Amino acid sequence: MTLRKTILVSAAIALSAAIPAFAQDAASFPTKAMTYIIPFDAGGESDISARFQQAEWNEHTGQDVIIQYQPGAGGAQAWSQLNDIAGDGYTIMGINLPHTILQPLEGDAGYKTEDLTPVHYFHYTPNAIFVTADSEFETLQQLIDYAKANPGMVTFAGSGSKSANNLGQLEFDSAAGVTTTYVPFSGTGPSVTAVLGKQTTAGFNYATSAMAQGDALRMLAVASDERMPAFPDVPTFKELGFDIVGGAYRGVAVPASTPEDLRQRISDIVAEINADPDFVKKMEDGGFVLTDITYDKMPDFVAQMTAEYSEGAKALGIGQ
Structure with missing residues (x-):
């Protein structure tokens, strides 16, 4: 190879490396399989909902989505590394609230809320109060009456401290004018097991927790x-x-390096899947509540939730 050809080839390689992979037209995206990182272990609500999406992804885009797991530090391990990934649109990551607001408020989580780039929030799992099927409490009012007569004696098992369950319990105490005791467990499974084993009076868990328990639990109210x-x-x-x-x-x-048109395109894909009747049925049958918070709504939504959760964080002793 002549020196001139060598220079030309080297220049071409350098130029191709400089051209971002996302230079393709967003309208034709995706043209290959995508990676979907879940920041938790398999089997939880984040995984289940992503699996439901996965089944529809190919139908709506013509390409597969491959799910990978990167658990650690309640999701913070993966979120702290999100911006190290190439912003070509082909790697997306599950994101959760209130986690991504409360974790940075509590201390050094390896990322800040504003570092993250959510493009679509497609569902939530509502908080709910559970008791065992044979509990003396058949209605929420009966539980409230007992809690008022016995301050601090009603114990709620929940998934983690300083979590959505914990925030919900504090909100309930304030709204109902009662004082209850929150007992955190390492996840949804252990907290539900505690309720079933009558280690606590009740559970302040996600509504989805009831799906695998059949008639063993009684749900008194759902948020x-x-x-x-x-x-x-x-x-x-x-x-x-x-x-x-x-x-x-x-x-x-x-x-964060993902360009605006690809952010919008990924949001559009999630919205299409969210409107698919098969997906809707799977999610609703599974105890999930669909939302459709698209990319264009994201700044206002995140600002609103940051204000709400920051207020709730004060009650949890976070950021003070």
Whole structure:
């Protein structure tokens, strides 16, 4: 090879390396399989909902999505590394609230809330109060009456301290004018096991927790706007006079270097899947509540949730 050809080839290689992989037209994206990182272990709500999406991804894009797990530090390990990934659109990551607001407020999580780039929040799992099927408490009011007569004696098992369950319990105490005791466990599974084993009076867990328990648990109230299709006989807190709606929101994020058109395209794909009747049925049957917080709505939504969770963090002793 002549010196001139060598220079030309080297220049071409350098030029191709300098051209970002995302230079393709976003309208044709994706043209190959994508990687979907879940920042938790397999089997949890984040994994289940992503698996439901995975089944629809190829139908809506013509390409597969491959799920990988990167658990650690309650999701912080993966989120702290998100921006190290190439922003070509081909790697997306699950993202959760209130985790990504509360973790940086509590201390050095390896990332800040504003470092992350969520493009779509597609569902949430509402908080709910559970008791065993043979519990003396058949209604929420009965539990409230007992809690008022016995301050601190009602114990709630929940998934982790300083979590959506913990925030929900504090909100319930304030709204109902009671004092209860929150008992944190390492995850949804152990906290539900504690309720079933009557280690606590009740559980302040996600509504999805009831799906695998059959008739062993009784749900007294759920923090959704409307009654859930999976639990048509369970009243909402709002029905019972308490303005309590919330739980853990889950969505999809991308590296900060991802260009705007690809961010919007990925949000559009998630929105299409969210509207698919098969996906809707799977999610609702599984106890999830669909949302459709698209990329264009993200700044206002994150600002709103940051304000709400920052206020709740004060009650948890975070950031003081």
